[in-house]
Every structure is written in C-alpha cells, then in structure tokens.
Amino acid sequence: MAAPLERGKACSRCRRRKMRCDGQRPACNQCVRAERAEDCEYLDGPGPTQNQILEGEIARLETRIANITAGQAPLTLYDPYAAWNEAQRTARQPNPNDPSRTLVQHFVRHATEFGFFLDIHRFLDRVFTQSPSRSQSMGILLKVIYLLGAKFSNNAQMLAQEQTYLTRALQGLPTALPEDPRSAIYVMQAEVLLANYFFNANRQLEGVYHTNAAVSIAMASRLHTIRSSGRSRSGDSSTYRLPPPADALEEGERINGFWTVFTLDRCWAIASGSTPAFTDDEATGTQIDTPWPMDLSMYRSRPMPNDFRTKNTVKSFIAGADGDANMRSQSLLAIHAKAAILYESATRLASRYNPSSQASYLSLDNRIERFKQALPRIDQFDPMRADVIREALLTHTLAHCATIQLHTPLVQDRVTANSRTFQAAHAAIANLNLWHLNNAPILYCMNPFNGILWASVARVISQGIATGRRLRATGAAGSSQGTPDERTLQSDMERVVAVMSQNATFSPLMNTQVGSLRSARS
Known part of the structure; x- marks a missing residue:
C-alpha cells in the first residue's frame, strides 16, 4: 500500500471534493479516472496558480467594465483579451505540470482571428472557476481550444499531441447536442473553430462539413432572425430552440456567432465552388433579419433598446439602403x-x-x-x-x-x-x-x-x-x-x-x- 500523502500536498480538485489524492503528476489518478486531468492543479508550487491569476484578471476586467458603464473611462477600441495578455506578461513562469492553462493561453492570442465569437472571460470563468462539473458541449469546445492552442504554440512537444487533441475533439461531437438547448452555441463555436482548422490544413472537404454543421445549428436555433421585425412563418419550429438570453452579453454572443458563421459560409462557398448554405429567402423562412454585430464590450455598455428591430439586413446592405456612413x-x-x-x-x-x-x-x-x-x-x-x-x-x-x-x-x-x-x-x-x-x-x-x-x-x-x-x-x-x-x-x-x-x-x-x-x- 502506498504511503499516505503528506498533508497539504493533494491537488486542488481532490481537496474541493474531499477525495484521497495520490499526488501523481502531472495529474493524479483520481482526476485521470474522472477525465479531468486538465483540472489537476497543485498549490504547493512557487507563486500564484493559473486559476488564481485568472480569477484576479477576471476581477480586474469586471472593475473595468463597471467603470466604462459609469462613463468613467473612454470608449476606445476594446481588446477582449487584454487581461489574458497582461497575465502572460506579468505572471511568473507557468506551472509545467498544468499544460491545459498553457494551451488556453496560446489559443487566446489568436482566438478572434480563427472565429472565436464568445466572450472569452465568461467562457473561461465557467470552465475553470465555477462548478467543477461542466456540460458536455462546453467540454467539447474546450477540447477544440486545446487543439488550436497546440497548433498556435509553435512548440514541438505540444504540436506532437495535435492529432491526439483532434481525435478527442471529434469523438464527442456526434453526441453533443441533445442536452440543454442553451449549450448549442458552444457546439456551434466548436464547429467554427474546427472548420477553420481544417481549411487551414488544406483539408477543404472536412472544412466544408464543419461549416455546414455550424450553419445548421445557427438556422435551427433561428439565429438569423434575432430581433426580427417580420412575422414568423406558421408552423415554424426550431430543433435547438434557445431560451431567451440571460443578459445583453449573451444576446451579443448569439448575434456575433451568427455573423461569424455567415461570413465563414459566404467565403468558403466561393473557394469550394459551392452555393452558400444561408439562402436569405423570406418565402422559405431563411431571411436574414439579425442586426449587424457589435464589439462584445458594447453589448454591456450600450445594450440595444428593448424595442429595437431589424429586417432584411443583407438585402438592405446590398441595395445601399443602410449606407456606409460612420463605418469607423x-x-x-x-x-x-x-x-x-x-x-x-x-x-x-x-x-x-x-x-x-x-x-x-x-x-x-x-x-x-x-x-x-x-x-x-x-x-x-x-x-x-x-x-x-x-x-x-x-x-x-x-x-x-x-x-x-x-x-x-x-x-x-x-x-x-x-x-x-x-x-x-x-x-x-x-x-x-x-x-x-x-x-x-x-x-x-x-x-x-x-x-x-x-x-x-x-x-x-x-x-x-x-x-x-x-x-x-x-x-x-x-x-x-x-x-x-x-x-x-x-x-x-x-x-x-x-x-x-x-x-x-x-x-x-x-x-x-x-x-x-x-x-x-x-
């Protein structure tokens, strides 16, 4: 029988759950068996842990948002990843036994350029600092983030695990959607990231497959008619009918998610010689009425009025009806x-x-x-x-x-x-x-x-x-x-x-x- 672990040496997850920890590194057997190896973190190293750094930066971000809302700070171009970038500059050397945080850090640097439309801080807060249990959809998205973190790292050891991360991400996708409809947005985000991953890898057929999957979720969730002033077609139903957004930021994530998928579909349909999946046809109920996206910070500081409605967003733009004024x-x-x-x-x-x-x-x-x-x-x-x-x-x-x-x-x-x-x-x-x-x-x-x-x-x-x-x-x-x-x-x-x-x-x-x-x- 192994000698009992010295007091204070258990990982943070085993401490929270009051479980016997064997102290194995980089991940103890309890976390490995629970498929939570990425959450196995030891608090006996020098300096703050990555979780503590993340919590501090989230608190700093919340203070900044409060100041902006109160009019105490200028509304300049918002950097959604400033807190993470600052953490990378000021934090001590990352814990070598905690690769998941390192992968997330690599991903964050280029997240928006690869189609990440969610609020990164809210997502990571839910993943790392709230309930120890996470939804299956959220877990799949996190696996895709690990995949891209390895891709962006330019680190030989991480790149060597790229295929392993890809396999893990793809295995869970077929069973991701039958749970809470609100989680469909996480699966759609995962599909967008995977589509760009495959397009970048010059694997166009797979890229188109995941693009179409993202389009299907967006249409089934009726993200193309957010704040539509038109009438819904009789008998219209949605496979993943989303509940009303919890707040303005969640609505903003849905709006930005729709336009991210829309742009992906429009561009790569040309590259692949196919027809865009978004048809924008009012007769079939596929008209695009969703308002143009804003920076995520604006949904909190200047939310849309409750009675704000839009219609024929794309057609109005092509016709020049909405003009090009104030594009900056x-x-x-x-x-x-x-x-x-x-x-x-x-x-x-x-x-x-x-x-x-x-x-x-x-x-x-x-x-x-x-x-x-x-x-x-x-x-x-x-x-x-x-x-x-x-x-x-x-x-x-x-x-x-x-x-x-x-x-x-x-x-x-x-x-x-x-x-x-x-x-x-x-x-x-x-x-x-x-x-x-x-x-x-x-x-x-x-x-x-x-x-x-x-x-x-x-x-x-x-x-x-x-x-x-x-x-x-x-x-x-x-x-x-x-x-x-x-x-x-x-x-x-x-x-x-x-x-x-x-x-x-x-x-x-x-x-x-x-x-x-x-x-x-x-």
Whole structure:
C-alpha cells in the first residue's frame, strides 16, 4: 500500500471534493479516472496558480467594465483579451505540470482571428472557476481550444499531441447536442473553430462539413432572425430552440456567432465552388433579419433598446439602403461580414455574366466602390494591435478581391494598367507595403482565407506580367504602352509571395498556394 500523502500536498480538485489524492503528476489518478486531468492543479508550487491569476484578471476586467458603464473611462477600441495578455506578461513562469492553462493561453492570442465569437472571460470563468462539473458541449469546445492552442504554440512537444487533441475533439461531437438547448452555441463555436482548422490544413472537404454543421445549428436555433421585425412563418419550429438570453452579453454572443458563421459560409462557398448554405429567402423562412454585430464590450455598455428591430439586413446592405456612413464606428466583424457579402455577390454575378446583365453588373460595381471608399484606412487603426491590423487588412483585401472577381470575365487574361483587376490587386499590395515598412510581424496572417485571397491577387499580377511580355514579343509597341511597368509587377509579386511564404509554415493551405504560384511563374 502506498504511503499516505503528506498533508497539504493533494491537488486542488481532490481537496474541493474531499477525495484521497495520490499526488501523481502531472495529474493524479483520481482526476485521470474522472477525465479531468486538465483540472489537476497543485498549490504547493512557487507563486500564484493559473486559476488564481485568472480569477484576479477576471476581477480586474469586471472593475473595468463597471467603470466604462459609469462613463468613467473612454470608449476606445476594446481588446477582449487584454487581461489574458497582461497575465502572460506579468505572471511568473507557468506551472509545467498544468499544460491545459498553457494551451488556453496560446489559443487566446489568436482566438478572434480563427472565429472565436464568445466572450472569452465568461467562457473561461465557467470552465475553470465555477462548478467543477461542466456540460458536455462546453467540454467539447474546450477540447477544440486545446487543439488550436497546440497548433498556435509553435512548440514541438505540444504540436506532437495535435492529432491526439483532434481525435478527442471529434469523438464527442456526434453526441453533443441533445442536452440543454442553451449549450448549442458552444457546439456551434466548436464547429467554427474546427472548420477553420481544417481549411487551414488544406483539408477543404472536412472544412466544408464543419461549416455546414455550424450553419445548421445557427438556422435551427433561428439565429438569423434575432430581433426580427417580420412575422414568423406558421408552423415554424426550431430543433435547438434557445431560451431567451440571460443578459445583453449573451444576446451579443448569439448575434456575433451568427455573423461569424455567415461570413465563414459566404467565403468558403466561393473557394469550394459551392452555393452558400444561408439562402436569405423570406418565402422559405431563411431571411436574414439579425442586426449587424457589435464589439462584445458594447453589448454591456450600450445594450440595444428593448424595442429595437431589424429586417432584411443583407438585402438592405446590398441595395445601399443602410449606407456606409460612420463605418469607423462599426465593429470589424460587421465590416468583415459586409465585405464577404460583396465578394460572394460579385463572384456569383460574374459567373453568369452576359450583356443583358449590364445594369446589375454596374450597380454592384458601384456598390463595391462606395464600400471600399468608406472603409477605415489601415493606418487609422492602433499600430500596437496586431490582431486588429490583421483583421482590417483581411477586410480590405476581401473588398479588393470582390472587384477582381467581378471584373475577371471582362479582363480575362489581358491585364493592363487600366484594368480594374490590376488596380484592385495593386491597391491590396499597397496595404501590405504600408505596414511592412514598420511592423513586419503584423503580416503573420491567422485567418486561413488569406491564402485564397492572396493567391487571387497574385494571379492578377502574374497575368499582368504575361500580358506585357506577350505584347512586347509580338511587337505591339503601341498596345504595350498600357501595360504596368514590369518592375512594379515583379515587386508586387515578390511582396505577395514573401507574405505567403512567411505564413506557409503555419498554414498548409498557404504553402500549397505558394507552391502553385511558383510553379506557374517557372
């Protein structure tokens, strides 16, 4: 029989539950048998534990929110992960026996860029500091977070466990939804993260599968009609009918969750050559009436009035009914969703272009240009917020690629200096050059759709180079005067390839795109 454990040496979970602990590390047998190894934490190490650090930072966040609500602090651009970033800077060396907190820390740094729409502090508070029991849906989401934490860590030991984390995350998904309907939002969040994980891994079929799963949950939960002013269709029912939100923040999570899934669906439907799953058809009850998303902090400080209602959100935007005024005050998620709408609309219209559709073509072209002109410039964002810069850069590039998609049928492979496709591609690269001068790490792109967009930009530049050479080879001197300077084109191409290569080690999708570009150039 093993000698009894010295007093005070039991892990914190066994202490709370008054269980006999064997003191094994990194996790005791009690926690392992209960499948709670990630919660096995010993309090006899130097300095505060990760739980204590987290509790302190949550308290600090609550104080800050109270100050903002009382009007005692300026409403500047909100960093939802400031508390965690501060904890990582000021806390002592993490406990090597507590890998779960380390994985969460790695995940938090890039969470929003990979589609995390929940309030991170509320979620982690529920996971780590409240009831020792957690819902199955919450546990599955946490497993996905561990998976991405390992992916983001760039640590060989953690990366070696990536497949193990993936297997654990996928095993629980089929049985995750029959519990409390309120937990459906956690499963939808897990599906979004997994979709981006697979897209980034260049496993498009699996990415589309998890995107469609997220769309199904959003539609079944009727997240597309939050605060709708329209009447519900008779006989309408929801598989995961959500109870009313507990507070303004929970409603905000649902709104932001819907638009995150919507944007994911719109963009990757184009990349995979499929039709978006969100149909936005009032006749079938799939119309999109949900209001545009806000920063999560705004739902607490400036909640929507009880009688606030919206209708035909996407259709009104395409028609220009809601305008583009005050876009700088809108959330980056809202601007990103709008750019995705224009990108998908341009691709769909261009795929069936013919002279009879000229009016629709010009109308959408004007809509895209007005949107691009209203976008906040990249240099208007805080240069210290690399995550914000990357999100803004993605949105600008998405808008420029909407122009490329729309005009490609007209330009085909003859790209001149006056071609709208070249002008859009060159403008996208100008944004890259602007920030490369001062802060190259900002260009470390996390959202996997960057790989699709930059490949599209690079193809236009490559077509411009080929056009100029072809005209010069045939002696068409007069015609070649309209081609862009080849040195400019080569510089643009090198910039795009350099950015994509910089991200290729993290993103197999980006690596594949770079390989295709290099093969085409050679």
